[in-house]
Amino acid sequence: MRTLHWLFLVSVALFISGIGFVIAGARASRQADPAEEGAVTTPVASIAQIMNGIVQPNATVVYNAVGTFVSVQGVKEVAPQTDEEWAAIGNSAAALVESGNLLLLGSRVVDTGDWIKMTRAYMDASQRALTAAQAKDKDGILTAGSDLNDTCDSCHAKYQRQ
Numbered sequence: 223m224r225t226l227h228w229l230f231l232v233s234v235a236l237f238i239s240g241i242g243f244v245i246a247g248a249r250a251s252r253q254a255d256p257a258e259e260g261a262v263t264t265p266v267a268s269i270a271q272i273m274n275g276i277v278q279p280n281a282t283v284v285y286n287a288v289g290t291f292v293s294v295q296g297v298k299e300v301a302p303q304t305d306e307e308w309a310a311i312g313n314s315a316a317a318l319v320e321s322g323n324l325l326l327l328g329s330r331v332v333d334t335g336d337w338i339k340m341t342r343a344y345m346d347a348s349q350r351a352l353t354a355a356q357a358k359d360k361d362g363i364l365t366a367g368s369d370l371n372d373t374c375d376s377c378h379a380k381y382q383r384q
């Protein structure tokens with residue numbers, strides 16, 4: 223009878239501590255939630271606004287950074303001269319890479335196939351422009367700029383709504 227009584231007490235104790243673990247576990251998982259909520263972002267701009275507000279102006283900076291430009295004044299070789307000019311091109315290239323992240327956010331993901339593939343190609347070309355700007359590599363800017371332009375065209379060919 224006495225052993226039974228102890229067995230009963232031990233099992234009650236185990237049961238209570240079991241509940242304690244469940245509660246502690248639930249609290250721990252609830253504590254993880256706010257961090258997750260903090261990481262959730264709210265997309266605001268339309269794709270057209272991202273294109274006009276971020277992509278187009280920064281792509282223009284990269285395209286015009288290096289090259290031979292012909293105008294009424296004659297032929298002009300253009301290349302960044304100062305650290306600040308190279309940094310400005312790097313800033314634009316970095317904005318282009320980040321705009322790719324925006325295209326992969328929430329409802330902007332049109333599909334999980336070509337949209338992602340084409341956005342990654344666009345980010346990759348932008349990243350190469352950024353690396354070239356950091357290395358002050360004029361040829362690198364030219365090739366990255368030309369590849370970048372191709373990625374705009376192929377995405378527009380498939381997805382641009384008329």
Ligand code: HEC
Binds near residue numbers: 270271371383
């Ligand atoms: C992954 C796909 C994708 C890539 C890459 C992309 N675009 Fe776009 N772009 C779009 C889509 C989709 C639209 C149509 C948006 C709409 O009308 O709702 C668009 C529209 C535009 C527009 C017109 C916006 C308007 O007012 O209708 C411009 C300008 C533009 N893109 C520039 C660029 C440039 C420059 C690049 C490359 C440096 C580029 N885009 C790369 C998908 C892309």
